[in-house]
Structures are given as structure tokens and as C-alpha cells.
Amino acid sequence: MRIVTTHKNTDFDALASVIAATIIYPDAIPVLPAIVNPNVKAFLSLHKDIFNLYAPNEIDLDKVKTLIVVDANNWSRLDQKIQPLRQRDDLEILIWDHHMKNMDISSSWMCREEMGANITLMIRRLKAENKSLTPMQATLFLTGLYEDTGNLTFSSSKAEDASAAAYLLRNRADLKILGSLLRPVYGERQKQILFEMLKTEKRTKLNGYRVSFNAVSITGHVGNLSLVVQMYKEILNVDAAFGIFDITDKDKCCIIGRSDTDGINIGAIMRQLGGGGHPGAGSAMLRHVMVEDIQKRIIHIIEKGQKPSLLISDLMTCPVFSVTSDTPMETVAFMLREKGCTGVPVINDGRIVGIISRRDFRKVRKDSQLKAPVRAYMSTNVIKIEADKSPMQAVNLMVRHDIGRLPVISDGKLAGIITRSDAMVFFYDMLPD
Numbered sequence: 142m143r144i145v146t147t148h149k150n151t152d153f154d155a156l157a158s159v160i161a162a163t164i165i166y167p168d169a170i171p172v173l174p175a176i177v178n179p180n181v182k183a184f185l186s187l188h189k190d191i192f193n194l195y196a197p198n199e200i201d202l203d204k205v206k207t208l209i210v211v212d213a214n215n216w217s218r219l220d221q222k223i224q225p226l227r228q229r230d231d232l233e234i235l236i237w238d239h240h241m242k243n244m245d246i247s248s249s250w251m252c253r254e255e256m257g258a259n260i261t262l263m264i265r266r267l268k269a270e271n272k273s274l275t276p277m278q279a280t281l282f283l284t285g286l287y288e289d290t291g292n293l294t295f296s297s298s299k300a301e302d303a304s305a306a307a308y309l310l311r312n313r314a315d316l317k318i319l320g321s322l323l324r325p326v327y328g329e330r331q332k333q334i335l336f337e338m339l340k341t342e343k344r345t346k347l348n349g350y351r352v353s354f355n356a357v358s359i360t361g362h363v364g365n366l367s368l369v370v371q372m373y374k375e376i377l378n379v380d381a382a383f384g385i386f387d388i389t390d391k392d393k394c395c396i397i398g399r400s401d402t403d404g405i406n407i408g409a410i411m412r413q414l415g416g417g418g419h420p421g422a423g424s425a426m427l428r429h430v431m432v433e434d435i436q437k438r439i440i441h442i443i444e445k446g447q448k449p450s451l452l453i454s455d456l457m458t459c460p461v462f463s464v465t466s467d468t469p470m471e472t473v474a475f476m477l478r479e480k481g482c483t484g485v486p487v488i489n490d491g492r493i494v495g496i497i498s499r500r501d502f503r504k505v506r507k508d509s510q511l512k513a514p515v516r517a518y519m520s521t522n523v524i525k526i527e528a529d530k531s532p533m534q535a536v537n538l539m540v541r542h543d544i545g546r547l548p549v550i551s552d553g554k555l556a557g558i559i560t561r562s563d564a565m566v567f568f569y570d571m572l573p574d
């Protein structure tokens with residue numbers, strides 16, 4: 142007997158891969174772990190019969206000659222009931238997987254490649270063998286592909302994922318059904334937790350920001366807690382919120398943070414706790430800790446470790462090359478070439494009176510005009526920003542006016558210049574902590 146199985150907390154990519162395996166190996170019996178993720182559970186409550194899926198305890202493991210593992214490569218990710226197969230040395234194992242880490246299942250054959258979704262690897266085979274798909278199979282496969290690649294937006298997505306998606310659409314995958322399958326899960330459990338958090342909500346001021354911490358005890362796996370924290374933060378209307386989830390049966394704590402202020406960088410805080418994220422959202426998992434201690438540590442990081450807010454003055458480039466309004470155009474041209482920049486501010490007595498860019502040289506028709514002073518060609522409508530504004534405000538100005546550099550003003554004088562790439566350093570959180 143051949144069986145095909147996948148990882149616990151089965152998602153759509155894993156389920157799609159199991160079903161695809163039953164097309165590639167028609168005699169293989171699909172075995173689904175007891176725990177599947179909530180979206181998949183909802184899907185199966187309607188579609189279970191169509192797929193003829195088996196539970197691990199319905200399989201007589203002694204009869205299994207071949208184990209096909211899809212979307213996983215590690216024994217610990219498989220269902221508990223499957224584990225006895227680990228001891229068998231006469232077992233043939235085939236693997237289809239797109240995870241490149243933590244492999245501990247030794248197989249006699251495998252297809253393992255870095256890919257956005259595992260189903261993409263299996264579609265390659267289905268295409269090569271000219272297997273026909275039902276619209277329902279195509280829809281399920283595309284759901285898995287979109288889920289694992291974030292609708293092809295995750296950086297892990299490959300060109301082959303996109304062509305697999307095209308293939309599934311040609312095979313009549315239904316995007317309306319897909320959309321309803323992939324909605325974020327906000328179920329009964331999540332609602333209970335959110336209500337409990339709202340009942341015990343506390344707010345505090347840290348560095349002038351409104352912050353809320355909330356600790357909740359939970360047992361077992363609860364999906365989508367980040368959505369709960371997001372909703373909690375919105376309802377409380379605070380600048381940042383931290384949900385500390387004490388997973389009592391596992392002696393660990395999951396911390397999820399959300400912020401929409403420059404002043405509280407969630408990614409930086411979570412990295413100090415051993416987790417990760419970006420300025421607006423992140424999480425960390427801590428073992429053997431007291432909830433109260435975690436809250437104290439976060440408060441300490443915010444108060445001591447983080448600057449109250451990152452300012453333009455921390456990111457800008459200075460000193461800035463500048464010219465005066467009397468500088469001849471030919472000198473400016475030489476300077477732009479020499480320094481490799483696209484424009485310089487025009488300064489008189491420390492005050493910025495204009496900006497001259499390479500683009501302005503298009504107005505120069507005759508060589509003799511290069512003797513003219515820069516004031517004749519400079520643009521006097523200068524968009525600038527104060528040094529104490531936030532990098533986010535600089536980005537907004539650049540986008541609104543479609544400009545790549547902003548002179549930075551402090552006490553009415555030019556203090557530096559901030560460019561798109563300086564702002565991006567902030568935006569993508571590439572600053573050293």
C-alpha cells in the first residue's frame with residue numbers, strides 16, 4: 142500500500158499537494174493529519190467526500206510499503222500516528238518539497254527545490270504527463286499556490302509559480318471560490334480572546350505614545366492571533382499594542398506587536414527578544430518566562446533602548462555641496478559631473494533660495510548661456526523639510542512631488558539633504574539597532 146501525507150496544521154498548499162500526489166500516483170491513499178488549519182478545515186467540511194481522504198488512525202501502518210511526503214521533509218512535522226513508520230528500514234519514501242531547511246527524512250527519491258509553493262513542483266509533473274484537471278482541482282491548487290506565495294507577492298515566489306498559476310487559470314480555476322477560501326480566519330476562538338483582551342484593557346504612556354499591553358492565557362494552537370492584536374489596537378485607538386499570549390500547556394509565550402508610529406519600532410523590539418518583524422509589525426516566542434517580566438522588558442527597551450523617534454536629522458547626508466545664486470552655470474555643470482549628483486541647492490547667506498538640477502540645463506540653448514548665473518535657471522519653488530520631522534513625512538513629500546531629494550532645514554538654514562535611498566534605509570528597517 143502507498144500512502145501520501147503532509148505536515149500538521151495543513152494549509153492549502155499542503156492539501157493541494159496531497160491531492161496532486163493522488164493524480165501522479167493513482168494508487169496512493171491520501172492521509173491528512175488530524176490537525177489542519179482553520180481555512181482548510183472549513184473547506185473540508187464541504188468538500189471532504191469528493192477527495193476520499195483518510196485519517197492517520199484509519200491506516201494499518203504495517204501494510205504501508207511506500208510513504209509519499211509532500212510539502213514537508215521533517216518527521217516532527219508529520220502526524221503523531223504516522224511516527225512508527227520512522228523505525229521501518231524497508232519503507233520506500235518519496236518526497237516533494239519546497240522547504241530547504243531542517244530535512245531529516247531520508248528518502249529514496251525526492252523532488253526538492255526552492256519554490257514559492259510546493260504545488261508548483263507537482264504541477265510541473267502533471268503538465269509533463271498531460272494529466273487533466275477538474276475545475277475544482279485547479280481551484281484548490283491555485284488556492285494553495287496563492288496562499289504560499291501571498292498571491293505571488295512574497296519574495297520567495299518564482300517565475301515558475303506564476304506560470305503554474307497561468308496553467309491553473311487555463312484549467313478553469315475559479316477565482317471567486319478561491320477568494321472565499323482564503324479569507325482571514327476570525328473565528329469563535331479569536332473572538333473570545335479579543336473580547337477577553339478588551340475586558341481587561343489597560344493603556345499606558347511611554348515616551349509620549351499611547352501603548353497597550355495585554356496578557357492572555359491560552360492552551361493549544363490558536364491561529365491568526367496577529368489579526369486579534371491588530372483589531373485590539375484599532376478598537377483601543379492606541380499608537381502601539383502588544384499581545385502577550387501565555388501558552389500554558391507548552392510553557393512558552395508568544396508576543397505579537399503592532400505599531401503605527403515611527404517612535405515605536407516593533408521589529409527592533411522583537412529582535413531584542415529573539416524574534417523579528419518590521420517597524421509596524423512583528424512577533425517573538427519565548428520559553429520559560431513570566432508574563433510580567435516580558436512586559437517589563439518591552440517597556441525597558443522602549444524607554445531606554447529606542448530613541449523617542451527617528452528624525453530626518455539622523456538619516457540626512459551632510460555636509461551638502463551648494464552654490465550661490467551668482468555661480469555661473471558652467472561651474473555648476475562641472476560640479477554636478479564631478480560629484481556625481483543630480484542637483485544642488487542654491488544658497489545665499491546660509492538661506493536656501495533655489496535648487497538647480499541637471500534637468501534645468503535643458504533650458505540652456507547656447508554655449509554662451511553657460512556664463513549666466515545660476516539664478517537665471519534655478520527653480521525657486523523648493524520643496525524642503527525641517528530636520529525634526531519624521532522620515533515618514535519625508536517619504537510622503539517625495540512621493541507627492543515626485544522628487545528624489547529634499548533639502549533639510551534647521552533654524553531656517555540648510556542643514557543637510559535627504560534622498561530617496563536614505564528614506565528607504567528607514568523604510569525597510571535596515572538601520573543598525
Ligand SMILES: [Mn+2]
Nearest residue numbers: 154212259289
Ligand atoms: Mn508549502
